[in-house]
Amino acid sequence: MFHIVVFDDTSEVEVVPSVWMKNGECMWPPNKSDVAKAVKSQECPGHGWKPHKARIIFTSYDYNEARLKLPQAVDNTDLGSDEKDSPIQFKRKRIISNPSFLFILSTVLLHNILKQEMMLEQLRIIFQTLQGMKAADEAEMGLDPNLLPLKDVGSLQSLEEQLHINPDLQKTLVNTLALKGGVDIRKCVWSIMHAMINNSLARKINMRGINGKIGFQHLQIRTVVTAAVRRNRLTSWATDKEIDATIQRWLQLASDRDGGRKERMKRKEKMESSLINE
Numbered sequence: 001m002f003h004i005v006v007f008d009d010t011s012e013v014e015v016v017p018s019v020w021m022k023n024g025e026c027m028w029p030p031n032k033s034d035v036a037k038a039v040k041s042q043e044c045p046g047h048g049w050k051p052h053k054a055r056i057i058f059t060s061y062d063y064n065e066a067r068l069k070l071p072q073a074v075d076n077t078d079l080g081s082d083e084k085d086s087p088i089q090f091k092r093k094r095i096i097s098n099p100s101f102l103f104i105l106s107t108v109l110l111h112n113i114l115k116q117e118m119m120l121e122q123l124r125i126i127f128q129t130l131q132g133m134k135a136a137d138e139a140e141m142g143l144d145p146n147l148l149p150l151k152d153v154g155s156l157q158s159l160e161e162q163l164h165i166n167p168d169l170q171k172t173l174v175n176t177l178a179l180k181g182g183v184d185i186r187k188c189v190w191s192i193m194h195a196m197i198n199n200s201l202a203r204k205i206n207m208r209g210i211n212g213k214i215g216f217q218h219l220q221i222r223t224v225v226t227a228a229v230r231r232n233r234l235t236s237w238a239t240d241k242e243i244d245a246t247i248q249r250w251l252q253l254a255s256d257r258d259g260g261r262k263e264r265m266k267r268k269e270k271m272e273s274s275l276i277n278e
Contacts, residue, residue: 006057017042125234148195149201150196151201156214180192216247
């Protein structure tokens with residue numbers, strides 16, 4: 001037979017054989033390196049064993065059952081005082097009674113729980129976004145597969161005219177471009193702009209239409225891009241100002257894409273070299 005006992009002096013909890021308990025005291029072996037083996041074999045107390053005040057909180061005929069109940073006993077046992085002359089070497093069984101420690105522990109656990117909940121919420125949003133977007137291409141949505149990306153000013157003007165006379169085309173474009181996705185405004189806008197306008201045409205456009213360029217803010221496709229960005233659940237909260245600023249930045253960098261920056265550097269180096277030679 002085995003007991004789970006609580007030592008009065010230390011508030012520690014342990015499984016011991018019933019032969020170790022007598023008259024409210026538990027006998028404990030001196031300098032015993034393998035207490036667990038002595039417990040399991042129900043070794044009888046002998047010379048040099050010391051008594052310690054203890055109380056029984058659970059009894060079982062099976063050692064393994066008692067061991068399984070031990071964590072539950074630790075969690076539900078009343079606390080006693082804390083003395084130095086502990087008869088038990090298994091400090092992991094110690095019942096913690098320090099309020100400050102419990103407060104810190106609860107704060108850390110709460111932080112971890114909140115962090116996990118935030119991660120789960122992000123995963124839920126991503127899942128809903130993917131679930132809400134059907135894997136459809138331009139042909140399946142009734143869009144001419146050769147329409148996008150726009151390659152020149154003529155194709156841009158043609159699309160603008162079609163958008164004026166065909167409201168359904170705008171809806172189709174919005175649904176198609178929304179599938180490009182993006183986890184934030186920048187990635188979403190850039191994906192949509194890449195799909196709508198090639199870089200050669202983008203170099204001829206800026207937001208306000210200054211310096212002889214086409215003004216994006218006056219085009220129908222601006223409305224299409226804005227609506228497509230907001231169809232993405234991860235960017236549905238984006239404001240007109242945020243979307244326009246991201247579009248403007250994408251247009252400004254058009255001259256740097258497709259090797260544009262390297263080409264400018266080469267021209268600059270060539271010009272500097274010619275000036276030096278003169």
